[in-house]
Amino acid sequence: MEKFKLHxxxxxxxxxxxxxxxxxxxxxDAIREAIRLGYRHIDCARIYGNEAVIGRALNDAFSEGDVERKEMWITSKLWNTHHDPDDAQEAIQTTLNDLQLNYLDLYLIHWPVLLKKEKPQEGESHFLPISSIPLTTTWKKMQDIRNQGLTRNIGVSNFNTKVLNEIIDATGEIxxxxxxxSQPYLQHNLLKKYCDNKGILITAYCPLGNGNKSEKEGFExxxxxxxxxxxxxxxxxxxxxxxxxxxxxxxQRGTSVIPKSTNAGRLAENLNAMNIQLSDQEMKDISGLEKGFRYINGDVWCKGNSPYTLEQLWGEY
Ligand SMILES: NC(=O)c1ccc[n+]([C@@H]2O[C@H](COP(=O)([O-])OP(=O)(O)OC[C@H]3O[C@@H](n4cnc5c(N)ncnc54)[C@H](OP(=O)(O)O)[C@@H]3O)[C@@H](O)[C@H]2O)c1
Structure with missing residues (x-):
């Protein structure tokens, strides 16, 4: 299995x-089967609501000798309601308890977006402006969480170069x-160049365009x-x-990739993709498919009286 050396x-x-x-x-069953097939990296998040079940599967896989903890790479993410340093501490503890782990391999800030922890009163916005807990404060807390040994590595998700620069400039930590x-219709060439220069690994989510989204109602x-x-x-x-x-x-283009499946056949199919070698011409042909199309367009963070805009989220600088 190909690997990338982090900082x-x-x-x-x-x-x-x-x-x-x-x-x-x-x-x-999906986690147990994936591990038996040879998967060694699982991407989780507290907001997915399934970390406790994943924790049971991991614990059983370790205790039944399918794999050792140190052979697995486990990522989780800090949700938008928990950027405040005290809340972030509580969030990682909950994730670790649910996953039945002593440490994560990677903990990410899920979005550069803030939501109120409590359900808003009627007519009230559930958004908070990012200035109320600056991302530099949250990034410093992520460093503290790493320094406590609760995660081995820290990173971000859905960050553009502007917010990346902001936290790097404030803390010196990349x-x-x-x-x-990231998928063939959204290749992020500018962001990838920036990340490559800084030694930041891009992980491609929605690598299959979220599956057959166009077959779902409203997405024709x-x-x-x-x-x-x-x-x-x-x-x-x-x-x-x-x-x-x-x-x-x-x-092959140097990103990591985390396709989701709970189907045994597709879990095997996706892992077997690692045995394929695409030619330079084939890589070039796929590069030509870029059209800047997002399956997760982030408009959920920009609705109503939200202080966030799509330009702010996705602008490339
Ligand atoms: N950081 C973020 O904000 C963020 C946002 C979105 C996603 N993510 C992460 O990225 C992961 C992947 O993204 P995603 O789940 O949105 O979409 P995806 O991996 O692009 O697509 C998943 C869909 O494709 C189907 N599928 C899987 N393998 C297939 C195959 N070989 N042939 C045909 N269909 C197949 C799955 O169905 P079956 O299960 O039935 O196979 C599922 O419906 C997520 O699960 C999550 O861990 C992160």
Whole structure:
């Protein structure tokens, strides 16, 4: 399994398993099966609501000898309601308790967005402006959490270069990882260049465009990555599926990738993508598919009287 050496010297497996929307009644079996197949990296978050079940699966995998803790890479994330330093301390403790772990390999600030912890009164906004807990304060708390030994590495998610620069300038510490949506229709070439220069690993979320989103009600106009002719032609060349090509492309261009599945066949299919080698021409052809299309467009953070805008979230500087 290919790995990337982070600033700490730790080596993060480039291929892993996503767990967003992995239902509680399916995620236990998915994690056990993934580990048996050879997955060594699991991407979690407290907001996904399934960390306690994932913790049971990990604990059983360790105690039944499927794998050792030190062979696994476990990531989790700090939610938007818990940026205040006291809340962040409580959040990581809860995540560690739920996952039944003493430490994480990587802890990320999930979004550069703040939400009130308490449910807002009727008519009241549940957003808080980012100035009420500056990201530099949260990043310093992340450093403290790492220094306490609760996580080995710290990073961010959904950060553009402006907010990355802000926290780096204030603290001198460069995040190890920036987890962002990335798939053939959203390649983040500018952000990737910036991160490559700073030794920040990009982790590609939604690497399959969130699955068959265009088949869901309300998303009929969403481009269907699985039907893309270029991806299908390359897949045919390798006797592979378009999903495998998207996953392999992500790793070969030097990002890490975390496709989600709770289906045993697709878990194996996705891992087997690591056996594919795409040619330079095939990599180039996939580069040509860029269209700046987001499956997770972040408008949920910019609705109503929100102080956040899409330009602020995704602007490239
Ligand atoms: N940091 C963030 O803000 C953020 C945001 C979004 C996601 N993430 C992380 O990134 C992970 C991946 O993103 P995602 O879950 O949104 O989308 P994704 O991995 O692009 O797509 C997952 C969907 O594709 C299906 N699928 C998986 N393998 C397949 C295959 N080989 N062929 C056909 N369909 C396949 C899955 O269904 P089955 O389960 O039925 O196979 C599921 O519906 C998340 O789970 C989460 O861990 C992070």
């Amino acid at each position: 700490s010297g730790d080596e993060m497996p480039l291929f892993g398993l996503g767990t967003w929307k992995s239902p509680e009644n399916m995620v236990y 995040p190890s990882v920036n987890q962002v949506e 106009n969403t481009p269907h990555l699985f039907l893309d002719p270029t991806l299908n032609a390359i897949a045919e060349n390798h006797d592979a599926t378009p999903a495998q090509i998207m996953i392999r492309w992500a790793v």
